[in-house]
Amino acid sequence: MHLTIDGRVVEAVPGQTVLEAARAAGIYIPALCYHPKTGKAGRCRACVVEVEGLRGLKESCALLVKDGMVVRTDTPKVLQTRRMIVELLLSEGHHNCISCQSNADCELQEMAYHLGIERPSYLVESLPTPKDMSSGGIVRDSDKCIQCGRCVVACQHGVVNQVLSFAYRGSHAQVVCDDDQPMGESTCVQCGECVQVCPVGALVLKQPLENKIRPHETTATKVTCPYCGVGCQIDLHTKDNRYAFAMAHEGQWDRQPNKGMLCVKGRFGLDYIDSPDRLRSPLVRKKGKLEKASWDEALDVVAKGLKAIQEKHGPDAVGFFTSAKVSNEENYALQRFGRALIGTNNIDHCARL
Amino acid sequence: MAGLATTLGSGAMTNSMEEVFKSKVLLVIGSNTTWNHPVFGSLLKRAVKQNGVKLIVCDPRRIDLVDFADIWLRHRNGSDVALLSGLQHIILRDNLEAADYIRERTEGFQDYKKSIDFFTPERVQKLSGVPVEDLEAAARLYATAGVGALYYCMGITQHSHGVDNVKSCVNLQLITGNIGVEGGGVNPLRGQNNVQGACDMGGLPNVFTGYQPVTNPAAVEKFSKYWNVPLSDRVGLTLTQMIPECGKKIHAIYILGENPMVSDPNLHHVEESLRKLDLLVVQDIFLTETAKMAHVVLPGVSFAEKLGTFTNTERRVQLSNPAIRPTGNVRQDYEIIADLALRFGQEFPRAPESLFQEIRDLTPSYAGLTYERIREVGIPWPCPTEDHPGTRFLHAGKFARGLALLTPVTYSPPAEETDEEYDLVLSTGRILEHFHTGSMTRRSQILDAAVKNGHVELHPEDAKKRGISDGDMVTVATRRGRIETSAMLTDRVDRGSIFIPFHFAEAAANMLTNDALDPIAKIPEFKVCAARLERIAVAALEQK
Ligand code: SF4
Ligand code: SF4
Ligand code: SF4
Ligand code: FES
Numbered sequence: 002m003h004l005t006i007d008g009r010v011v012e013a014v015p016g017q018t019v020l021e022a023a024r025a026a027g028i029y030i031p032a033l034c035y036h037p038k039t040g041k042a043g044r045c046r047a048c049v050v051e052v053e054g055l056r057g058l059k060e061s062c063a064l065l066v067k068d069g070m071v072v073r074t075d076t077p078k079v080l081q082t083r084r085m086i087v088e089l090l091l092s093e094g095h096h097n098c099i100s101c102q103s104n105a106d107c108e109l110q111e112m113a114y115h116l117g118i119e120r121p122s123y124l125v126e127s128l129p130t131p132k133d134m135s136s137g138g139i140v141r142d143s144d145k146c147i148q149c150g151r152c153v154v155a156c157q158h159g160v161v162n163q164v165l166s167f168a169y170r171g172s173h174a175q176v177v178c179d180d181d182q183p184m185g186e187s188t189c190v191q192c193g194e195c196v197q198v199c200p201v202g203a204l205v206l207k208q209p210l211e212n213k214i215r216p217h218e219t220t221a222t223k224v225t226c227p228y229c230g231v232g233c234q235i236d237l238h239t240k241d242n243r244y245a246f247a248m249a250h251e252g253q254w255d256r257q258p259n260k261g262m263l264c265v266k267g268r269f270g271l272d273y274i275d276s277p278d279r280l281r282s283p284l285v286r287k288k289g290k291l292e293k294a295s296w297d298e299a300l301d302v303v304a305k306g307l308k309a310i311q312e313k314h315g316p317d318a319v320g321f322f323t324s325a326k327v328s329n330e331e332n333y334a335l336q337r338f339g340r341a342l343i344g345t346n347n348i349d350h351c352a353r354l
Numbered sequence: 355m356a357g358l359a360t361t362l363g364s365g366a367m368t369n370s371m372e373e374v375f376k377s378k379v380l381l382v383i384g385s386n387t388t389w390n391h392p393v394f395g396s397l398l399k400r401a402v403k404q405n406g407v408k409l410i411v412c413d414p415r416r417i418d419l420v421d422f423a424d425i426w427l428r429h430r431n432g433s434d435v436a437l438l439s440g441l442q443h444i445i446l447r448d449n450l451e452a453a454d455y456i457r458e459r460t461e462g463f464q465d466y467k468k469s470i471d472f473f474t475p476e477r478v479q480k481l482s483g484v485p486v487e488d489l490e491a492a493a494r495l496y497a498t499a500g501v502g503a504l505y506y507c508m509g510i511t512q513h514s515h516g517v518d519n520v521k522s523c524v525n526l527q528l529i530t531g532n533i534g535v536e537g538g539g540v541n542p543l544r545g546q547n548n549v550q551g552a553c554d555m556g557g558l559p560n561v562f563t564g565y566q567p568v569t570n571p572a573a574v575e576k577f578s579k580y581w582n583v584p585l586s587d588r589v590g591l592t593l594t595q596m597i598p599e600c601g602k603k604i605h606a607i608y609i610l611g612e613n614p615m616v617s618d619p620n621l622h623h624v625e626e627s628l629r630k631l632d633l634l635v636v637q638d639i640f641l642t643e644t645a646k647m648a649h650v651v652l653p654g655v656s657f658a659e660k661l662g663t664f665t666n667t668e669r670r671v672q673l674s675n676p677a678i679r680p681t682g683n684v685r686q687d688y689e690i691i692a693d694l695a696l697r698f699g700q701e702f703p704r705a706p707e708s709l710f711q712e713i714r715d716l717t718p719s720y721a722g723l724t725y726e727r728i729r730e731v732g733i734p735w736p737c738p739t740e741d742h743p744g745t746r747f748l749h750a751g752k753f754a755r756g757l758a759l760l761t762p763v764t765y766s767p768p769a770e771e772t773d774e775e776y777d778l779v780l781s782t783g784r785i786l787e788h789f790h791t792g793s794m795t796r797r798s799q800i801l802d803a804a805v806k807n808g809h810v811e812l813h814p815e816d817a818k819k820r821g822i823s824d825g826d827m828v829t830v831a832t833r834r835g836r837i838e839t840s841a842m843l844t845d846r847v848d849r850g851s852i853f854i855p856f857h858f859a860e861a862a863a864n865m866l867t868n869d870a871l872d873p874i875a876k877i878p879e880f881k882v883c884a885a886r887l888e889r890i891a892v893a894a895l896e897q898k
Pocket of ligand 3: 233264393
């Protein structure tokens, strides 16, 4: 089916929302409470549009497409509403983008930018609330929280870790961990899903913050998590050829095994790749001690040693342990080496263990 | 996964993870899912909370999943066969089995049924500690709720009778008609990111890639033609058979990316054995406990530096990309192997995609997979042709071996039971924040800070009897060795039981464990052994 958005004819599939159809066509509609993984929440009204034949403004994150629908995202009324939302949010919190970890990776900032808002026209004076630094991997800055509720839905219904919820009422409403504990003392398991969905800088990763690396400086590469067998797809963010941080890969997230989620190991357990303990040279035992050696020397020792044992005791005197940690290609290569060039089927891996 | 292969003709998880949403009831046994496969744990919890899927958890420990369960069966360590067979006894007694399915798709029912007669609810209560009412309720729920999926992990396989455990799982799924259907299945959750792939690639002593037996002349001919060399058709030795043969039948071992010094049971023995080798080669990214013993250490690269495929627990083949360039005098793992092959007069491919092409040429279940097809979203094998979508669940309509085999099972007690001297049941496993031998997670800042040292989970009542408080240093001893660690008081473990995570080399739980082997799968007994626990006197600590 087709609909018209801002004069452009756009293709859509039944069941899609107007917001989804617009985004699929590359048309910008802001959305602060809606996220593909957490669904529509109807809290922020940032996504409102006008639809021909319908009265008033409609929330595009909840509005299902109809064939022939005519939608406008740029009427004065729409822009006025968006402007008010952004102004209010900016004035209520402490949104100092200059020092924010989420600078250039913030949906509120992006919205303000699109609207040409440079500073809020009124400011509510308030003292800053100290950040919650108690968690090993996550920093919470409640002054930047826009109460969109994504993190609550993600924690309650996405990863079902049931830590975050809204507490207190009215202007005191706040996202809390358990019974308002510091995150590090709560039942939080540090899966990081709340950070992943937070549209602003209210929930950020501690490691890049401390290392002064912001998301816009990094390169993301899709990798498979090296830990358990779920095989989560991860965007490994790097800077200057070093680990920066990890996010769940969200491309086609609903078709991936991890549905856009990670656990604490995939989220925080990848920095070992830069560990100073990494081996950086072949080693050969000389007079009882392992000493640095050239590749040629090391490989010659291995080849000569294997050949000698093969000749003296036969091929079945050699054994190979392949690995549940390396790729299929490498496992294949090693078993081919053992079978074809040594001549033994003494090949096993540690998976029984 | 020998148990699965003999009964179903294939050793992998039969169904996909996302099918939990299609199940009506789930039975999870021997898997602390939210710690060991946390993201799948989230999917499980979602299915229960949001889709109303029923959940039965069988575990001696009060794992987190218990909070989401409709029924929790706290069976004794090592009594899995009794428990599962007890459920089957009730299902058959009350005629709740899938009679048509049994008739059309299975064989061996009569002998199997006879073996199940033994497992009356009363007897099973005695053997497993699970009350008769709970057994009855669980059996009824499981057999009547609709399509049911069974998930298990190391808790099932790491026993001296792991193969019997797996057979009991398969039997349950067969008599309830739950194999070969969407949302059902027998699903072993793989513990490491490429266990499935390592098996698929022929990292086993009895098969080439894709489980083609080395004893099958046609397979031997095919591989020997492709590789252009004659090949052995003798089944090789397993890892746990090779270790004790070191210095006898085995004189050289080549280890790629593993650390058996920490992962193997009864560690003293492993160390002693490896010392008897004329040549120990370790190819790894760290100087692991095992690498420290090697004659030659070859530095490969981490997952983050390589292009290649990994096959997840649901058989899904996924492409992983290089995120950083290797630094230092290291080489890609496939290059190292190719460099060695050259010294034996053969040219191996030096690009992952060319190696993958060889895999496709030789392995029918991988034949239809290309890097291009799996670049964004992985595809589960079998995938025989390039226009095949891949296979989410196995055995639809027909089993690999024709009819599925219902196998008789017999109960045997754990290889080692408690006595007066060793009065506690020790089990080992993983915790959420760490992985396997800890060589990766303990070098990760945040994970290391989260849990720095090993510990032993101890029930508060058992602690009180011994005058132990939370955090006290204790010794844990078995007939094979002793370690020192700190006590963590928790009712996650039952009275009379203790649990030690095995990630910590300085207090390696595997110093304590039993190397009684499962007669067929050759999986060492990790889960159960008898132990003694004592507080270390403060004076003794200060002396150190
Ligand atoms: S890190 Fe995970 S468990 Fe912790 S609060 Fe966020 S979503 Fe919840
Ligand atoms: S912390 Fe972030 S995700 Fe949660 S409510 Fe606040 S702004 Fe939204
Ligand atoms: S992120 Fe966690 S659940 Fe996912 S593969 Fe890695 S270890 Fe497993
Ligand atoms: S995104 Fe639509 S109401 Fe918030």
